[in-house]
Amino acid sequence: MKELQHLNKYFFKYKWQLIIGILITIVSKIFLLFTPELIGSSIDVVNDYIQGVITDKAVVKKELLINILYIIGAALITGILTFFMRQTIINVSRYIEFDLKNEIYQHYQKLSLKFYKNNRTGDLMNRISEDVGRVRMYVGPAIMYSINTITLFVISIGFMYKQAPSLTLYTIIPLPILSFIIYKLSKEIHRRSTIVQEYLSHLSSSTQETFSGISIIKAYGLEDQTSNNFNELSQTSKQKQLNLVKINAFFFPMMILLIGISNLIVIYIGGLQYINGEITLGVITKFIIYVNMLTWPVATVGWVTSIVQQAEASQKRINEFLNITPEIKNTILEPSKITGNIEFKNVHFTYSDTNIEALKGISFILEQGKSLAIIGKTGSGKSTILDLIGRLYDIDSGELLIDNTPIDKLNLTSLRDSIGYVPQDAFLFSDTINNNIKFGKEDATEDEVIQAAKYAQVHKNIMGFSKGYNTILGERGITLSGGQKQRVSIARAIIKDPKILLLDDSLSAVDTETEEKILKHLNNLAKDKTTIIVSHRVSSAKNADKIIVLDKGKIVQSGSHESLLNVDGFYKHLYLKQLSETSSTNN
Numbered sequence: 001m002k003e004l005q006h007l008n009k010y011f012f013k014y015k016w017q018l019i020i021g022i023l024i025t026i027v028s029k030i031f032l033l034f035t036p037e038l039i040g041s042s043i044d045v046v047n048d049y050i051q052g053v054i055t056d057k058a059v060v061k062k063e064l065l066i067n068i069l070y071i072i073g074a075a076l077i078t079g080i081l082t083f084f085m086r087q088t089i090i091n092v093s094r095y096i097e098f099d100l101k102n103e104i105y106q107h108y109q110k111l112s113l114k115f116y117k118n119n120r121t122g123d124l125m126n127r128i129s130e131d132v133g134r135v136r137m138y139v140g141p142a143i144m145y146s147i148n149t150i151t152l153f154v155i156s157i158g159f160m161y162k163q164a165p166s167l168t169l170y171t172i173i174p175l176p177i178l179s180f181i182i183y184k185l186s187k188e189i190h191r192r193s194t195i196v197q198e199y200l201s202h203l204s205s206s207t208q209e210t211f212s213g214i215s216i217i218k219a220y221g222l223e224d225q226t227s228n229n230f231n232e233l234s235q236t237s238k239q240k241q242l243n244l245v246k247i248n249a250f251f252f253p254m255m256i257l258l259i260g261i262s263n264l265i266v267i268y269i270g271g272l273q274y275i276n277g278e279i280t281l282g283v284i285t286k287f288i289i290y291v292n293m294l295t296w297p298v299a300t301v302g303w304v305t306s307i308v309q310q311a312e313a314s315q316k317r318i319n320e321f322l323n324i325t326p327e328i329k330n331t332i333l334e335p336s337k338i339t340g341n342i343e344f345k346n347v348h349f350t351y352s353d354t355n356i357e358a359l360k361g362i363s364f365i366l367e368q369g370k371s372l373a374i375i376g377k378t379g380s381g382k383s384t385i386l387d388l389i390g391r392l393y394d395i396d397s398g399e400l401l402i403d404n405t406p407i408d409k410l411n412l413t414s415l416r417d418s419i420g421y422v423p424q425d426a427f428l429f430s431d432t433i434n435n436n437i438k439f440g441k442e443d444a445t446e447d448e449v450i451q452a453a454k455y456a457q458v459h460k461n462i463m464g465f466s467k468g469y470n471t472i473l474g475e476r477g478i479t480l481s482g483g484q485k486q487r488v489s490i491a492r493a494i495i496k497d498p499k500i501l502l503l504d505d506s507l508s509a510v511d512t513e514t515e516e517k518i519l520k521h522l523n524n525l526a527k528d529k530t531t532i533i534v535s536h537r538v539s540s541a542k543n544a545d546k547i548i549v550l551d552k553g554k555i556v557q558s559g560s561h562e563s564l565l566n567v568d569g570f571y572k573h574l575y576l577k578q579l580s581e582t583s584s585t586n587n
């Protein structure tokens with residue numbers, strides 16, 4: 001139960017609804033127990049008339065009528081109270097489920113990229129949906145049924161014991177056995193259903209992967225192989241499902257068997273006691289109703305135990321993630337004003353999961369409003385520099401200063417608000433183009449969206465779609481070309497009007513002519529912005545105020561386009577190579 005203590009704060013938050021729910025449950029069970037008493041006394045009245053103890057038929061009729069009215073009244077009140085019992089306790093379980101999901105979601109958002117690299121998306125989804133669902137069963141049904149059982153058990157055993165002590169003891173003998181068997185069955189059901197869940201989750205993540213990569217599968221003609229894999233996995237999954245169904249099938253027969261045994265005991269022992277004149281016929285009737293009434297609550301003891309165990313295991317998995325402290329912490333609460341001076345002083349950075357030292361002593365100064373181009377071979381550390389500026393990772397050593405302040409001494413939200421970042425793989429949401437651009441500035445007007453799209457040279461393409469800016473992208477909509485995606489992504493960054501603009505190889509999929517136009521607009525727009533352009537192309541870099549060339553995490557060249565062309569090095573070779581490629585394509 002240690003893990004489930006995490007939920008105590010929520011129980012406290014909803015204490016009043018819970019207390020009212022518990023009281024309603026107790027009262028509703030008291031009313032429920034009127035019925036066997038009234039039926040028992042009705043039988044006794046009829047028996048007394050048969051035995052000649054009562055001679056007036058009218059008295060019997062009146063007694064029966066009153067009892068029937070009471071039974072109807074008690075049933076109505078029980079029904080109404082049961083409704084309110086569910087409306088309070090089950091509602092609280094839904095509120096807590098909602099709060100817990102939000103807590104996990106908020107926490108996920110604070111966690112670093114490393115966390116997302118180390119954990120599969122399917123696992124994150126499972127913990128926020130399946131596991132929270134199991135925890136809810138503890139918060140709602142488990143608590144409700146426990147109160148139900150305790151109240152019913154205490155009151156009815158009290159009633160029964162008062163009327164026939166020895167018969168009560170005989171009658172309840174099978175109940176703990178029933179409870180124990182149900183517990184064992186529930187545990188086994190849980191074990192098997194966990195296996196089934198694992199297979200289902202395998203099946204869905206592998207299917208999702210297959211369909212996400214369907215173009216590769218088709219291109220390599222791997223359809224048969226993937227269907228075989230799917231078939232194998234779903235066969236095993238089916239077998240596990242059948243195992244679960246088998247054990248489930250034991251549940252009700254087991255209950256019926258044990259209720260039957262209790263009923264037989266009541267009839268046999270009760271019958272003997274009746275013959276001996278120890279009890280009345282009405283008592284036997286009441287006992288049979290009590291036994292049937294108690295069976296389900298007693299069975300739920302086993303069921304609830306297993307639910308609590310499952311909830312404990314699920315909450316443990318949830319706590320594992322909730323206890324991870326975000327690596328990137330925002331220690332400065334008041335907003336920071338950011339103008340955009342960037343300085344790297346001998347910065348070193350190693351990715352802890354791969355141990356790759358991506359940056360080895362990087363130093364440069366980029367004044368506010370200036371532009372920097374970073375050129376270098378693949379894997380040389382270009383994107384890492386941008387990630388460090390956005391504080392997606394913290395540096396290992398050296399200093400990273402923004403406006404002469406160490407980056408971790410700035411308010412994280414202010415920092416990220418002041419950055420417009422266009423990633424290498426432009427990611428667009430399954431939403432309209434308009435909303436995808438507005439993602440950079442939620443309250444942007446239609447004109448601002450169009451202007452940003454014009455600057456990013458994508459307006460004409462968008463107007464070519466029949467629904468224009470309302471065209472839906474992604475799975476439900478159209479797929480944009482690589483270059484179009486990059487340009488929508490650039491428009492998203494432009495609309496934000498950031499102090500710092502980071503473009504990570506974001507023009508790689510557009511032709512050089514469009515690239516030229518975009519860069520011209522960016523140049524005009526970026527007058528007061530600090531801009532960093534990462535690129536493999538000299539054409540993207542040549543107009544920058546400063547260019548640095550990276551190789552294996554180190555700056556190997558730096559200067560302006562002209563100065564770098566005067567030196568025999570990577571930049572000049574790349575320039576000449578790309579120049580000859582352009583002239584050969586033009587010829």
Ligand SMILES: Nc1ncnc2c1ncn2[C@@H]1O[C@H](COP(=O)(O)OP(=O)(O)OP(=O)(O)O)[C@@H](O)[C@H]1O
Pocket residue numbers: 117351353354356357358376377378379380381382383384385424
């Ligand atoms: N998230 C990550 N976790 C672990 N290692 C990483 C991660 N991202 C990059 N690396 C490694 O760090 C090194 C630098 O990568 P980086 O992405 O900065 O290079 P790049 O110059 O931007 O490459 P490209 O031009 O191919 O985008 C590479 O060796 C890469 O494998």
